[in-house]
Amino acid sequence: MSAVSVQSSVLRVLRVVVIVALVAATVLPFVYMLSLSFVRIDDLLRDPLRVLPQLDRITTETYRAVLASEEDGGYGFGRFMRNSAIVAVAASALTVALVVPASYALTRLRFAGRSQVSWLFLAVYLFPTIIIAVPVFVGFQVLGLGSSLVGLVIAYIALTVPVSVHMLRNYLAGIPESIDEAAVIDGASRFQILTRITVPLAMPTIMSTALYSFMIAWNEFLFALLFLSAKQDLWTVSLGLTRLADGQEVSKTVLMAGSVLLTVPIVILYGVAERALTEGLTAGADKG
Template identity: 65%
Template sequence: MSRLAVENRVFGTARWVVIVVLVIVTLFPFYYMVELSFVPIQDLLLNPDRLWVPIQDFTLTTYQNVLKSTADGGQGFAGFMLNSAIVAVSTAIITLVVAIPASYAVARLKFFGQRQVSTLFLAVYLFPVIIIAIPLFVGFSALGIRESLLGLTIVYIAQTIPVSVHMLRSYLKTIPVSIEEAAMMDGASRTRILTQITIPLAMPTIVSTGLYVFMIAWNEFLFALLFLTGDRNLWTVSLGLSQLAGGLEVSKTVLMAGSVLLTVPIIVLYGLTERALTEGLTSGAEKG
């Protein structure tokens, strides 16, 4: 056989092996999470090597336990989910309100300091988050907003604005300028062009950017840990899960149910926005 034929055969087979292994490796932890969330802890301890749930062991008490408030003997994840939702939704809305005009300005208008703004945004991602965490902890404590959902939201907005401006700007640049020029000829102001032409045209990207911001805020852990650990009523889902996972009081399969509740909203949103999201994030990469 020629080298070409050998290589074609080897890579043809290797390709399928790689695909199968990758699918198993990426999906297995999620499968395991869901599997364990439906069994009582004794079953896990008795049969640690089981890869499915026999029907007689199937239970929903893990979910009841994890969702019920602490007053009712549960873990209060329903409350944590509400906190997470409040923070993530407000972050997404406020970030968009601030980032849309900014990305329009960076994409379309020439103004003093335009280049500096882009550099400033890049610089934000070069520093370890922990470096700003120290002063923010001290400063927010002094202002009295450290142990509150408001303080957390402010930090999340600042963290997500640069990436939102990047995603929106890349898209706005693809809208032909001629549309705006025509409106301008008819005497429309910048504000009117932005609200009545650009925003409707960019709506799909705006929605996917907003959902991406929601996902970042929902998943965030460090600042929730620094700011809110002291007050259980304010815990987000991520913080609640990590705090309870460290202890021995709550059984692991109950916390698996908590993990599923933390993960499912993200997977659903990701399923809805996958295409727009991947295109927004990689814009520019295909040009090399």
């Protein structure tokens, strides 16, 4: 056999092995999470290897316990989820409201300081978030915004703006400017162009930008830890899960149910918008 056919057949087998292994490696931890969330803690301690519970031993008590408020003997995840939802929705709505005009200006208008703005956004990534978080926290305390969901929302906007601007800008750059010019000749103002032409044309990308910042805000941990640790009634799901996991008193399978509740909204949103999101993020990557 020639080198070509030997390599081809080896690679053909290897390819299947690689795909199966990678899919298993990505999926199994999530299967484990979902499955343990229906297991009784004594069953887990008795036989850790039995990942899938016997049908007659399946319990949904874990979900009741984790969702119920403290007064009802639960762990208050219902409230944590509400807090997370408020923060994430507010952060993504405000991010979009800020980013759409900014991206429009950065792709369409010449103005002083235009190139410096892009450099400013890069600075976000050069320093560890932890070192940004502490002065922000101290400053917000002075302004009375520390330990509040409002402060958290403002911080999340700053975290998501740079990537959001990048996504939208790539898209807007692809819309022909002659459309804008035609509108100018018809007597449209800048604001009318933005709201009547740019926003409708860019709607799919605006939606995926909104989803992106929702996901970042929903998943975020460090700012929530610094801002809200002392205020249990304001905890987000991410913070609530880690705080409860630090103690010994909450059973691991109940916290698994909490992890599922933390993960499911993200997986659903991702499932709905996977295509738009990945295309938005990798826009321009295929041009090398």
